[in-house]
Amino acid sequence: MSARWTTAVLDPQITGGLAVARSPEGFLVDDNGALFPRDWLKRQDLDVLCEHGIGHFDGQPVFLLELRSATDVPGCSWRGLRAFMLEGDSDTYKVLGYAAQIGTWAREHRFCGSCGQAMTQIRWERAMYCQPCDLRSYPRISPSMIVLVTRGDEILLARSPRFVTGVYSTLAGFAEPGESAEDCLVREVREEVAVEVQNIQYIGSQCWPFPHSMMLGFHAEYAGGEIVMQPDEIEDAKWFSVHDLPPLPAGRSIARYLIDLYVARRLGCDIPAFPS
Ligand SMILES: NC(=O)C1=CN([C@@H]2O[C@H](COP(=O)(O)OP(=O)(O)OC[C@H]3O[C@@H](n4cnc5c(N)ncnc54)[C@H](O)[C@@H]3O)[C@@H](O)[C@H]2O)C=CC1
Ligand SMILES: [Mg+2]
């Protein structure tokens, strides 16, 4: 959330306000951005799957129209969330990041996971409900650990085959049932590079709406082992000097913050601001 944006469960029966439209192609945008007058948007020929009231932006109610498919709207185009993360202002990115997670959840929870019947939208909390099962499904958040492993002036970075060419990043992975955050971190580092760590320190967290990760960021010191890369997951992993770093992840990512923070401390530079 930000000073301009707060989340809320709003009843779609009320009229007016602002709205965003999200399809599998991304968010609808025109020259003014992704937030449209809602009444105008609802007059367009959109393939609406469902509508959710998601919060207030500058005091105005905001709704999400989750669409089955992207249709042509004159003067508009479709833009993925990643582009807003890379280039958009942080207030808009917060609104759209939240809208994307609610849209993903709404799309994937139309039917009860227990009995398979259609679920209904609860008006007063963010949940889908199955009456026969008395079961509520809330938006999914997936805790993921992300860690910068360091050894004096060196930092351990790796490449996944999914990354942009040349970019190296910190190690990350999803928590499994039964694990603490620290257990997960130790396991992920072992699995991905076969290295042991010590002095694990929590740094901060970040919502990562691709599609529903909650990144918990840590710093850890190297404790032993030689790098052995996990087949398929890790394309390359090595120690880099803080004086000679490869291309790094996007400025808004906690991965980049963990790297910038350590490098700044090591070189005695100004501490970077936490990404918003
Ligand atoms: N904000 C940031 O700075 C960064 C965020 N990330 C995010 O962290 C997350 C984890 O990173 P990876 O190294 O790719 O994960 P990972 O090392 O756990 O490997 C990904 C694999 O985990 C499995 N998986 C996918 N979704 C899952 C879920 N919800 N729960 C459990 N397992 C799941 C799949 O087999 C997938 O191939 C991803 O969402 C990624 O986008 C990763 C690096 C930087
Ligand atoms: Mg990983």
Ligand SMILES: [Zn+2]
């Ligand atoms: Zn059910």
